[in-house]
Amino acid sequence: xxxxxxxxxxxxxxxxxxxxxxxxxxxxxxxxxxxxxxxxxxxxxxxxxxxxxxxxxxxxxxxxxxxxxxxxxxxxxxxxxxxxxxxxxxxxxxxxxxxxxxxxxxxxxxxxxxxxxxxxxxxxxxxxxxxxxxxxxxxxxxxxxxxxxxx
Amino acid sequence: xxxxxxxxxxxxxxxxxxxxxxxxxxxxxxxxxxxxxxxxxxxxxxxxxxxxxxxxxxxxxxxxxxxxxxxxxxxxxxxxxxxxxxxxxxxxxxxxxxxxxxxxxxxxxxxxxxxxxxxxxxxx
Numbered sequence: 001x002x003x004x005x006x007x008x009x010x011x012x013x014x015x016x017x018x019x020x021x022x023x024x025x026x027x028x029x030x031x032x033x034x035x036x037x038x039x040x041x042x043x044x045x046x047x048x049x050x051x052x053x054x055x056x057x058x059x060x061x062x063x064x065x066x067x068x069x070x071x072x073x074x075x076x077x078x079x080x081x082x083x084x085x086x087x088x089x090x091x092x093x094x095x096x097x098x099x100x101x102x103x104x105x106x107x108x109x110x111x112x113x114x115x116x117x118x119x120x121x122x123x124x125x126x127x128x129x130x131x132x133x134x135x136x137x138x139x140x141x142x143x144x145x146x147x148x149x150x151x
Numbered sequence: 152x153x154x155x156x157x158x159x160x161x162x163x164x165x166x167x168x169x170x171x172x173x174x175x176x177x178x179x180x181x182x183x184x185x186x187x188x189x190x191x192x193x194x195x196x197x198x199x200x201x202x203x204x205x206x207x208x209x210x211x212x213x214x215x216x217x218x219x220x221x222x223x224x225x226x227x228x229x230x231x232x233x234x235x236x237x238x239x240x241x242x243x244x245x246x247x248x249x250x251x252x253x254x255x256x257x258x259x260x261x262x263x264x265x266x267x268x269x270x271x272x273x274x275x
Contacts, residue, residue: 047228053221060220062228064192064255089188099178102190114224128215129192129255 044086044103052114054143057135059111064129065102073133075119080133083108115141171234174212174257182269184243184262191233192255193217199252201259203245208237210257242267 051058061082063071071084085106117135124133174189191199194212202209212233239245244264251258 049228050225051220058220062192064190095179095181101175102177128195
């Protein structure tokens, strides 16, 4: 819902600012559409990378400002899920907000791993607001060198 | 418009043709000054550079060199530097700017100079 300026239909005036603000509204609505695309405006989506080499799969998630104790990592079959909540810092009393671009609230990200992993050997580190989950590959997923004898 | 509320992401560096990420920012104002929070995931304390010049506060965040994790399967994260420029409110005491970095969240405290702080004067 948006607040629209009341216009007196009897008054016809032209103001350049009206046109500017309607352009701004248009741009805002376009960006809002894109940023709220997955539906719930209360949730946010941290950016995520997946890497793979011969030994392991590595998943890295940007969680700046989320506390270590406020997220969970779970693995079910070949789907890794990272969920949690970014809590707002302690409310500053008597302060007014001039700019509020950061997302707070719950998030969840699931990713299908590119190969089977050893579920009991998964490790994770959290540094500089980036979570790194290391998932060693299951033996059957590692590349094997097969000697073929040519006759 | 000379407060800390206007900003341009790449004011002085366009000629260098480096693409920066504009970090998300929250700004609170209270009687004593401003608190600015910027999200810079991947940046350690050493990678932060804060400069004040010509009434502009420039915050840059460089990511630590990332180790190789192998072949990328799926990528969403950018590796670019973070940068954001704010016009400083002239009432800010630039000698008293403090900053801290905690899990990719840069918090900058900008104190107003003593002369402009709200003061209650009791009548004797």
